[in-house]
Amino acid sequence: MTTLALFGGQPVLEKPFPTYYTIGEDEKKAVNRLFDEKTHLSDFVARGGEYFLGGKYVKELEKHFTDYFKVKHAVSFNSATTALQAAVAAVGAGPGDEVITSPYTMSATAASILYNNALPVFADIDPDIFNITAETIEPLISPKTKAILPVNIFGLSADYDPILELAKKHDLPVIEDNAQSPAGTYKGRYAGTIGDIGVFSLNTHKVIQCGEGGILVTNNDHYAHRARLVRNHGEVVMDDFITQGQPFEALLGNNFRLSEIHAAVAIEQFKKLDELTDERTALAQYLAEQLQKFPWLTPPKVLPDCRHVYYIFSFKINSQKAGITRKQFAAAMKAEGFPLAEGYQKPLYLLPVYQQKRAFPNSQFPFVSSEYPSNVSYKKGICPVAERMFEEELLFTAACQRPQTKKDLDLFIQAIKKIEDNFEKLKTY
Numbered sequence: 001m002t003t004l005a006l007f008g009g010q011p012v013l014e015k016p017f018p019t020y021y022t023i024g025e026d027e028k029k030a031v032n033r034l035f036d037e038k039t040h041l042s043d044f045v046a047r048g049g050e051y052f053l054g055g056k057y058v059k060e061l062e063k064h065f066t067d068y069f070k071v072k073h074a075v076s077f078n079s080a081t082t083a084l085q086a087a088v089a090a091v092g093a094g095p096g097d098e099v100i101t102s103p104y105t106m107s108a109t110a111a112s113i114l115y116n117n118a119l120p121v122f123a124d125i126d127p128d129i130f131n132i133t134a135e136t137i138e139p140l141i142s143p144k145t146k147a148i149l150p151v152n153i154f155g156l157s158a159d160y161d162p163i164l165e166l167a168k169k170h171d172l173p174v175i176e177d178n179a180q181s182p183a184g185t186y187k188g189r190y191a192g193t194i195g196d197i198g199v200f201s202l203n204t205h206k207v208i209q210c211g212e213g214g215i216l217v218t219n220n221d222h223y224a225h226r227a228r229l230v231r232n233h234g235e236v237v238m239d240d241f242i243t244q245g246q247p248f249e250a251l252l253g254n255n256f257r258l259s260e261i262h263a264a265v266a267i268e269q270f271k272k273l274d275e276l277t278d279e280r281t282a283l284a285q286y287l288a289e290q291l292q293k294f295p296w297l298t299p300p301k302v303l304p305d306c307r308h309v310y311y312i313f314s315f316k317i318n319s320q321k322a323g324i325t326r327k328q329f330a331a332a333m334k335a336e337g338f339p340l341a342e343g344y345q346k347p348l349y350l351l352p353v354y355q356q357k358r359a360f361p362n363s364q365f366p367f368v369s370s371e372y373p374s375n376v377s378y379k380k381g382i383c384p385v386a387e388r389m390f391e392e393e394l395l396f397t398a399a400c401q402r403p404q405t406k407k408d409l410d411l412f413i414q415a416i417k418k419i420e421d422n423f424e425k426l427k428t429y
Ligand SMILES: Cc1ncc(COP(=O)(O)O)c(C=O)c1O
Pocket: 079, 080, 081, 082, 105, 106, 108, 109, 151, 177, 179, 180, 200, 201, 202, 203, 212, 213, 214
């Protein structure tokens, strides 16, 4: 039994794993081509006509998404955050409305609801797939509910069949936050294409990326139309749409447009989606198998007939079985050369914006409003499973991605074994 690095022993890994980076010659050539062609760096114009929908690279990127995911519309944005904001606007949620979502996600999921002056209502998550479920959503449905917004968290879809059935029963649209799960599947369908709208992220941390970017996909013409208006100062083209006899409802747009450079990079990245996903999935499946050797750890669960794409490789610790806390385990792993993140995000309702019910300095709108009285609760304890995952059980590692190999993951497992062999000593830390 060797001494833990935490107590002065030799660490399993001397040098930390390199970070994930997938930008290379293809992306460089694509950007150079754009400069050689003297393409405008952004080709959007906020006026009716051809350029209302962007330039050549933006349109090409969108076509890749419609072809691959077999959807009618793909609308690019400069982030998934803005795409989500447009999605919530597209389904018509506004002041006085509520959208049911997960508290265990990146803050942008719920912020996209607040940007529309509607209120997020947080449903608790399932402890194995970390997502809201039909059972946790149903009691929260009220006459104010305008949509359901599950998050395909860590690379795994929500359990959509019961959620879609519930949504149908109450005539509610479903928006999938699919920022983390491109190429994931649920019962043969791509994540992001199961609900009425799906949103993908192309930010720098994602499996495929162009620095910043997002894509909204939908088969619904009306939602696509509204999303495009929100993307590009929609208010100024209303007159054009009226004169062209197209349907419209008044709405305020913004500048959420993706530049041609970002689109050119994203196109090259998109071509690598399958390869990068397969690579990551193979590593994650190997690590999940190896983790089964430790009865005090729970590897990620995959729903039957679904593909988990492991944007984040999450696993759980059972501290009672182990006799050590998550904090002790994470400290020991870090000393062995394998930093782990503890807890993922604090359940969103515990953030100051919800605790203080304040999104603006001079007003508590939309949380407090004489016109739209609300009794949505953001009290600690409303989602006990999400709180437990955050405070006690969940851990994740960035080990399952390029350039790591299965051999590197063997070292990760070796570090866990070393810790297991030293449990008694670690309890004193
Ligand atoms: C679940 C989720 N939703 C939304 C976002 C926002 O994505 P973006 O950074 O592209 O705005 C992220 C980004 O990390 C995310 O993980």
